[in-house]
Amino acid sequence: MSKANKDDRRVTLDDLADIVAERVAGGGPPSYTRSLVEKGVAKCAQKLGEEAVETALAAVAADTKAVVSESADLLYHLVVLLHARGISLEDIYAELGRRTARSGIEEKASRSAG
Numbered sequence: 822m823s824k825a826n827k828d829d830r831r832v833t834l835d836d837l838a839d840i841v842a843e844r845v846a847g848g849g850p851p852s853y854t855r856s857l858v859e860k861g862v863a864k865c866a867q868k869l870g871e872e873a874v875e876t877a878l879a880a881v882a883a884d885t886k887a888v889v890s891e892s893a894d895l896l897y898h899l900v901v902l903l904h905a906r907g908i909s910l911e912d913i914y915a916e917l918g919r920r921t922a923r924s925g926i927e928e929k930a931s932r933s934a935g
């Protein structure tokens with residue numbers, strides 16, 4: 822088992838959302854997050870799309886290291902986009918929670934029924 826160091830700390834999506842909110846609030850050093858959010862929702866959405874495609878391509882190429890790296894990029898850019906749209910992770914967790922009450926097949930059927 823590898824020895825943990827300060828760069829190995831476990832960072833959750835909640836931690837990332839806090840970091841993103843703090844960076845966007847400004848006052849600190851130059852920030853990629855802040856500059857991306859200042860470009861607007863469309864730019865944040867474009868970056869999310871790019872990272873999603875890169876993750877999918879890495880998976881198809883069976884490049885495990887790249888899948889891990891691109892997945893981290895993808896989750897970060899999702900958190901940034903949600904922040905830019907004013908949507909909290911709690912909203913996403915609540916939606917995931919509602920879905921655990923039924924199977925994925927039932928959930929899909931309920932979308933087309935509506």
Ligand SMILES: N=c1c2ncn([C@@H]3O[C@H](COP(=O)(O)OP(=O)(O)OP(=O)(O)O)[C@@H](O)[C@H]3O)c2ncn1[C@@H]1O[C@H](COP(=O)(O)O)[C@@H](O)[C@H]1O
Nearest residue numbers: 837840841844851852853854855857868871893894897898
């Ligand atoms: N997790 C991330 C993270 N993942 C990816 N990225 C950045 O996302 C960018 C994506 O790479 P690309 O090559 O696609 O983008 P690019 O060509 O640099 O950018 P564009 O010109 O296309 O917009 C890179 O610049 C990465 O550094 C991230 N930037 C920040 N974070 C987290 O946010 C924190 C705050 O970062 P700052 O806002 O920079 O202080 C960091 O400490 C991390 O915890």
